[in-house]
Amino acid sequence: MKCLWKEKGIKNEKMVEVLLAGVILVLAVILLIIWIVKPGNGKIASVDMNKIMNSHPAMQEAMASFEKEVSNLQQQVNKMNDEEKAKQQQKIQQEITQIAMKLQQEVMDKVVKDIEMVAKKKGYSYVIDRSAIIVGGKDITDEILGAVTQKKEEKEKEKLDVSEMPMIPVK
Numbered sequence: 001m002k003c004l005w006k007e008k009g010i011k012n013e014k015m016v017e018v019l020l021a022g023v024i025l026v027l028a029v030i031l032l033i034i035w036i037v038k039p040g041n042g043k044i045a046s047v048d049m050n051k052i053m054n055s056h057p058a059m060q061e062a063m064a065s066f067e068k069e070v071s072n073l074q075q076q077v078n079k080m081n082d083e084e085k086a087k088q089q090q091k092i093q094q095e096i097t098q099i100a101m102k103l104q105q106e107v108m109d110k111v112v113k114d115i116e117m118v119a120k121k122k123g124y125s126y127v128i129d130r131s132a133i134i135v136g137g138k139d140i141t142d143e144i145l146g147a148v149t150q151k152k153e154e155k156e157k158e159k160l161d162v163s164e165m166p167m168i169p170v171k
Helices: 013-037 049-055 057-078 082-122 141-160
Strands: 044-047 126-129
Touching: 044 082, 044 141, 049 057, 049 082, 049 141, 057 082, 082 126, 082 141
Parallel strands: 044 126
Antiparallel strands: none
C-alpha cells in the first residue's frame, strides 16, 4: 500500500503531522472564539462610575470618616509648636493621603460588589465604564443606584424594626 502523501510529492511525514496539528489548532481556536462571542453568551452593560461613586452611600460614609480623621489630625497639629509642625508636615500629609487612599479603596470595593450583584441578577457577562465605550452596551447605572438605595433602606428599616424583639418581663 502506497502512502498518499508520497504520491502527491510530500515526502516528509513529520511535516504532514505538523501541518495537520496546525490545522486542528486553528479550527479549535476558531470554534472557541465563536463559542465566546455567540449571542447571549457575552451580554455587555455600561455604567457611569463617577455617578455611582458620588451617589453611593459608602462614599458619603467615607467622606464623613475622612473629615473626622483629618479633623483629629488638625487638632494634633494645633497642639504642636511651629518647629514640630515643620518637622511633622510631610508625615501628616502622608497620613492624610493614606487615609484617603484606604477609604477610596473601601468605597470602590463596595461599589464593585454592588455592580457585580446587579450584573449577575440581570445576566450581564461584562460591565464596562461608560467612558470606555463608544457604542453599545446597556447603561445600568440607574439600576445599580436603585439597588443600592433599596439595600440602604432595608438596612435602615432593620435598625428601626423592633417589632420582632422579644419582650422582657419587668417585675
